[in-house]
Amino acid sequence: MSAPPDTVLQVSTEEAAAIREAVLTADLATLGPGRGLAGPQDASDLTDFLADPRVTDAIYDLPRPFTLANVARWIAESEALRREGRRLLILTRDEQGVIAGYSCVSVWPDRSAAELAGALRADRQSGGQGGAGALHTFGWIFDTLGVRLMCLTAAIDNIRSAKLIDAAGFVRMGTRDAVRPDGTTRVSLYWEVTREQWRTRWG
Ligand SMILES: CC(C)(COP(=O)(O)OP(=O)(O)OC[C@H]1O[C@@H](n2cnc3c(N)ncnc32)[C@H](O)[C@@H]1OP(=O)(O)O)[C@@H](O)C(=O)NCCC(=O)NCCS
Numbered sequence: 277m278s279a280p281p282d283t284v285l286q287v288s289t290e291e292a293a294a295i296r297e298a299v300l301t302a303d304l305a306t307l308g309p310g311r312g313l314a315g316p317q318d319a320s321d322l323t324d325f326l327a328d329p330r331v332t333d334a335i336y337d338l339p340r341p342f343t344l345a346n347v348a349r350w351i352a353e354s355e356a357l358r359r360e361g362r363r364l365l366i367l368t369r370d371e372q373g374v375i376a377g378y379s380c381v382s383v384w385p386d387r388s389a390a391e392l393a394g395a396l397r398a399d400r401q402s403g404g405q406g407g408a409g410a411l412h413t414f415g416w417i418f419d420t421l422g423v424r425l426m427c428l429t430a431a432i433d434n435i436r437s438a439k440l441i442d443a444a445g446f447v448r449m450g451t452r453d454a455v456r457p458d459g460t461t462r463v464s465l466y467w468e469v470t471r472e473q474w475r476t477r478w479g
Contacts, residue, residue, distance in 0.1 A: 281427035295385040296361025429464035
């Protein structure tokens with residue numbers, strides 16, 4: 277499951293509370309068009325979306341196997357964590373209302389930290405949308421949620437992710453064993469970036 281950054285920041289109870297509140301009140305319209313929190317009504321569409329291995333093969337912390345029940349449970353768990361200020365499971369729907377991507381923001385308010393995972397529908401991949409969208413989302417996480425640190429992982433052979441994460445200015449910090457929901461591990465590339473580093477680069 278997603279794990280907080282290796283770097284540990286000192287965080288006051290006030291800062292942690294502000295981050296929790298920011299997660300609870302986040303306006304997803306500021307993230308981009310078509311964004312919405314995943315809810316029970318999305319379970320069937322999300323199950324279909326996740327069924328494409330081009331979308332999900334590279335991602336370790338999804339509710340496999342992708343049955344309606346498992347996906348519905350993941351949505352419910354995400355909503356419960358959102359209420360604690362710890363997760364945002366966000367879907368992007370296209371003009372036709374079809375799911376075009378998802379983002380899962382894990383937040384550790386008492387560590388002032390967040391992690392992003394996500395995927396685009398196959399027909400939207402490799403055209404620059406992921407790079408642009410991820411850049412916007414990283415900035416949004418720092419500005420809107422107020423965390424001071426982000427971490428990311430990617431499969432060792434996920435060239436597109438590695439390129440876009442390096443280009444965003446995240447700092448490579450070796451590898452980490454990412455733990456799948458079934459308890460098995462996957463060796464992943466690991467990056468971190470602080471809010472200061474982010475703002476120095478992107479303003
Ligand atoms: C990862 C993902 C979000 C990237 O979005 P994308 O729109 O496909 O990627 P982009 O087109 O923005 O390209 C990102 C980088 O990879 C490069 N790239 C694109 N397609 C590529 C390919 N087939 N082979 C190698 N490099 C490729 C781009 O040139 C770009 O690098 P650059 O900035 O140096 O030019 C998207 O591919 C995806 O959803 N993949 C499946 C799920 C996944 O891997 N999620 C991430 C888990 S960490």
